Amino acid sequence: MKEEVNDRTFFGFWVYLMTDLLMFGGLFAAFAVLRTNSFGGVTEKDIYNLPYVLLESVLLLTSSFTAGLAILSSTKGNVKAVIGLLFATFLLGVSFLGMELYEFSNLFKEGHTFQKSAFLSSYFTLVGTHGVHILVGLIWMIILFIYILKRGLTKSALRKLTLFSLFWHFLDIVWIFIFTIVYLMGVSL
Amino acid sequence: MINLHGTVKSYLIGFLLSIILSLIAYNLVLTHPISNISLIALIIIIAFVQLFVQLIFFIHLGQDSPPKWHLIFFISTFCAILAIVVGSIWIMSHLNYNMTPKQMNQYIKDQSGI
Numbered sequence: 001m002k003e004e005v006n007d008r009t010f011f012g013f014w015v016y017l018m019t020d021l022l023m024f025g026g027l028f029a030a031f032a033v034l035r036t037n038s039f040g041g042v043t044e045k046d047i048y049n050l051p052y053v054l055l056e057s058v059l060l061l062t063s064s065f066t067a068g069l070a071i072l073s074s075t076k077g078n079v080k081a082v083i084g085l086l087f088a089t090f091l092l093g094v095s096f097l098g099m100e101l102y103e104f105s106n107l108f109k110e111g112h113t114f115q116k117s118a119f120l121s122s123y124f125t126l127v128g129t130h131g132v133h134i135l136v137g138l139i140w141m142i143i144l145f146i147y148i149l150k151r152g153l154t155k156s157a158l159r160k161l162t163l164f165s166l167f168w169h170f171l172d173i174v175w176i177f178i179f180t181i182v183y184l185m186g187v188s189l
Numbered sequence: 190m191i192n193l194h195g196t197v198k199s200y201l202i203g204f205l206l207s208i209i210l211s212l213i214a215y216n217l218v219l220t221h222p223i224s225n226i227s228l229i230a231l232i233i234i235i236a237f238v239q240l241f242v243q244l245i246f247f248i249h250l251g252q253d254s255p256p257k258w259h260l261i262f263f264i265s266t267f268c269a270i271l272a273i274v275v276g277s278i279w280i281m282s283h284l285n286y287n288m289t290p291k292q293m294n295q296y297i298k299d300q301s302g303i
């Protein structure tokens with residue numbers, strides 16, 4: 001019975017993730033259509049800094065890996081390892097978000113804001129929406145810390161941890177496509 | 190579906206493959222050894238390979254017992270996204286092509302016999 005409840009929770013969350021992917025699909029479509037409409041302002045080649053974005057990418061990929069390892073240690077009941085790996089995931093996530101915000105603030109400072117062109121609007125919306133998801137994931141991790149420290153690795157803590165890591169892996173997948181379709185393609189187009 | 194029975198090995202393979210594929214795509218774009226169209230096709234293919242690496246090694250999709258509802262639901266979503274993205278690009282590029290002022294002007298001229 002309990003197993004069935006777990007299965008249903010996972011499937012419900014999976015359905016949420018799929019609708020989230022559909023939303024990102026819409027944003028990708030908007031970006032693909034509008035990417036060349038720079039309205040005389042900066043184009044893609046002017047604002048992308050590839051080595052910087054590659055570092056962001058590596059940070060996020062590594063955080064996905066540590067999140068997976070946290071799941072593995074949770075099955076062994078190793079609270080210390082879970083907390084440590086989750087903390088590593090958290091730090092990597094924070095550095096990723098910090099780098100992205102720094103990139104955005106630099107663009108804003110130079111006057112390349114949302115309102116300047118259709119390209120910048122679609123760019124900020126797509127990458128920013130992913131960033132907001134990362135922020136939600138970071139808050140979720142803080143809640144998980146408190147939960148696990150207070151109650152230990154109970155069955156429900158394991159479930160919460162698994163759902164979180166599923167969410168985090170998905171953000172990683174979305175980022176791979178942002179990295180390829182926005183940044184790499186933008187520079188080579 | 191993500192499960193609690195994965196191994197360190199599967200996560201490690203997934204992680205290393207993702208990093209290597211990212212670096213390959215990055216280096217391809219920097220060195221630019223082939224023409225634009227094939228380069229873009231290649232990095233998109235690499236992105237899809239990475240998607241499958243993540244689905245197989247991190248999320249363990251489709252490795253649960255049948256009926257595989259997660260996998261089925263994922264495939265249908267994947268097709269919907271493909272339709273949205275490819276359809277949008279296709280329609281909009283044709284609109285741009287067909288609706289440029291120059292061609293419209295030509296059309297108006299032809300119609301009115303100027």
